[in-house]
Amino acid sequence: MSPLPPPPLPARGVSWACLEDCGDVFEGVLACLVPGDVAACRLVSRGWRHEVDLLLQQLQPVAGAEPAALAAAFPHLTSLQLTAAPPASSSSEGGGDGSSGSNSSSGTSGSSDAVARLPPLGALVTLRRLRRIQLVGARAGGGAASTLDCRQLLPLAGVTPLSDIEASSLQLRAVVALQQLTQLTRLHLAAAPLRGWHGSLPALLAPLRRLEHLGYAAAPPLPAAAAAAGDAAAEEEAAALAAAVGAAAGPTRGGSSMGLLEGLSRLTSLRSLELSCPHAVSDGVCADVAALPRLQQLAIARSSAFGHAAGSLSDAGLAALLAGLAGQLTSLSLTGQQGVSDEGLRQLGRCAALRHLELRLADPALPPRADGGAPAASDGGVAALAALTRLQSLHLGGGLPLGEACCAALARNLPGLTSLQLTDCAELADPALYKLALLASRLRRLGLCGCVGVTDRALAVLLRGATRLDRLELAGCHRNITGVGLQGAALRRLRHLDLAGCEAITDGEMEALLAAARSLEHLNLGDCHVTDAACALLAAASPSLRWLSLEHCSGVGDRGLRCLAAGLPLLCELRLFGSGVTSAAASAVLRAPRSRRLRLSTSKHCWWVVPKAAAGAPASAPPPFAAAAAAH
Structure with missing residues (x-):
């Protein structure tokens, strides 16, 4: 036929x-x-x-893209990210008066310390559907941060439904113009100092009656780098931050002590608030936040970048916070708050409406305090969190003690928990994990990163009943986790697996693991003892893999890279720095037509930066370890 x-x-x-x-x-x-x-x-x-x-509605173009060309090509955009590109004069020390483009269209022309600026935003007025814009700055070679004149946003307010603005790594100037963007519902500022504004942030934003989400994260201090580069703006920012840290460490109420965040209670429309700065970690701020009548989501972080000079919430501050919010908070995140003890944890147990809780009291990046630190929470205090019977996700860490009694109480009283993360809990051991097995059948996400006391036996017990698990994170568990614990039907639905730093994972372990986990899309094998043989296994058994890290896997070479490129058609990002892959092999793979979508990295930028030499003084040579990192 x-x-x-x-x-x-x-x-x-x-x-x-x-x-x-x-x-x-x-x-x-x-x-x-x-x-x-x-x-x-x-x-x-x-x-x-x-x-x-x-x-197309969402676009993330390359740095320095012209808004006029984007608006003409994609007229129906609703979300756009624009990234500043450093001026051509700052990218090469030798000069090169080539095209500096529109990034240097404003400001002092011909100045030696060129500053990266965003291109003019006026052309975006033709995007009549634009609702969200994300503006990302760039730091030029001398250390000067990008700038944004907030008056550029005003033309967008009248002709677009712009309601969401995010600015990061930018120096904001003419910030009073933000008060005219009355349609804003979301504003997020990260490492974006307010130049020329001497009042508080709430005073600036008080006219924005529709603002529902506010995020503010201060930039880490850079005093040494700023002085070496001669960057006056960076020095000013560092000095302001140092003053803020000193203020936060002092009295917690009244006038200048609360600094930039004084008067948060004026922003009565807020439903979500994220704070990460020295001003945020004070009991006075808690009293203001407690007065917000509609607040449902709150995150307060004390970053290690500010050191011990930044204060910490105390039990009294937490009690003041929950006095007004205990019945309305649905999401709460407290990180680095070493001043909270068992009394504060018992106060948290009264938040009956909580659905999501992140509690990491100690920051592992900070060394122990010289004065002995704040009163430590105990296993009994953590057990008080079992009263939060509506919790859906729970993240505990920062050295919180988790014993058998505590884990048993959590497992008995949290029937709706679908996400459990226990991070950097060095005292967590197998007997306590056995008690959590009651939760396994409902969990979709399980994280035990940095829990060095966990072994294969407890992990196998947990995974035996975790038939709905699609995300498993075991980074930093070192030699206690092998392929013995990573077996069973629980891995069948697994999409995200993080094994970074699990040194006992080898090619043999990967063979058994991949036979069970065939739905993986995200896999981190950084610092594992795998070779090209594991790459061949991945290419044959994980066709749906989209993200893969083989950082510092010295046994992976050019042959392994070619296996991955040929066998993983959906792979979008591949991290190979610290591996044995050569630049020539990486370039050959990227030139292949099917690799157009692949982002491949074989080296990291060295953190050590040669400072500009002082007048008449030669630049110092980098230390040997810095030279080795730069040559990677």
């Missing part, structure tokens, strides 16, 4: 008419694709390019 003839091709133009009728479906497909796949869709044909440009 002769084969059936192929179906006739549609007439010219008919297929695009069908595509236009299915525009909503095509738009949904585009929203799920990674940027590389979206770019590939635009290369199919003129028709595809037209439809993609018309329907």
Whole structure:
């Protein structure tokens, strides 16, 4: 019997008419694709390019992209990220007066310390659907941060539905203009100092009556680097931050002691608040936050970047906070708050509406305090959290003691828990983990990162009943976790697996693991003892893998890279710094047509930066370890 003839091709133009009728479906497909796949869709044909440009709503272009060209090409964008590119004059010491472009369109022309600026934003007024804009700065070679004149945002307020602004690594100038963006509902500022504004942040934002989310994260201090580079702006920022840290460590109430965050109670429309700065860790701030009538989500972080000079919440401050919010908070995150003890944990047990709780009282990046530190929480205090019977996700860490009694109480009283993370709990041992086995059947995410006392036996007991698990994180468990604990039906649905620093994971362990976990999309094998043989196994057994890290796996070489490139068609990101892969092999893989979507990194930027030599003084040579890192 002769084969059936192929179906006739549609007439010219008919297929695009069908595509236009299915525009909503095509738009949904585009929203799920990674940027590389979206770019590939635009290369199919003129028709595809037209439809993609018309329907694309979210865009993250390369640094320095011109807003005018983006607005003309993608008129229906609702979300856009713009990143400043350092001026050409700062990228090469030798000069090169090449195209500095629009990044240097404002400011002092011809100055030696060029500053990276965002391109003008006025062209974005044609994006009549733009709701969210993310502005990311860049630090030039001399250390000067990018700047943003907030008056550039004003033209967008009248013609676009812009309601969400995020600014990071930018010096904000003319910040009073933000008060005219009355339609804003979300504002997030990260490492974005307010230049020229001498009042508090709540005083600046008080006119924004619709603001529902506020995030503020201070930049870490850079006094030494700023002095070496001669960057006056960075020195000013470092001095302001040092003053803020000193203020936070002093009295916690009244006038200048609360500094930038004084008067938070004025922002009565807030539903979500994220704070990470020296001003945030004071009991006075807690009293203001407790007065917010609609607040439901709260995160207060004490970063190790500020050192011990930054204060910590105390039990009294936590009690003041919960006095007004205990019945309305659904999400709470407290990190680095070493001043909280058992009394504070018992206060937390009264938050009956909590669904998500992150509690990491100690910061492992900080050394022990010279004065002995704050009163430590005990196993009995952590057990008081079992009263939060509505919890869906729980993240405990920072040295919190988790004994058998505590784990048993949590397992008995938290029936709705689907995500459990225990981080850097050095005292956590197998007997306590056995008590948590009651939760296993409901867990979708399990994290035991940095819990060096956990072994294969307890892990195997937990995984035996975790049939719904799709995310498992075991980074930093060192030699106690092997393939023996990573077996069973629980791995069948696993999509995300982190084994970084598990030194007992070898090629043999990977063979048994991949036979069970065939749905992996994200895998971290950094610092594991795997070789090219494991790469061949991955290429054969994990076709759905999209993200892979083989950092510091010295046994992985060029042959392993070629196996991965040939056998993993969906791979989007591959991290190989510290491995045995050569630059020539990496370049050859990236030149292949099927690798257009792949982001491959074989080296890290060295953290050690040669300072500019003082006048008449030679630059010092880098230490041997810095030279080795730069040569990686």
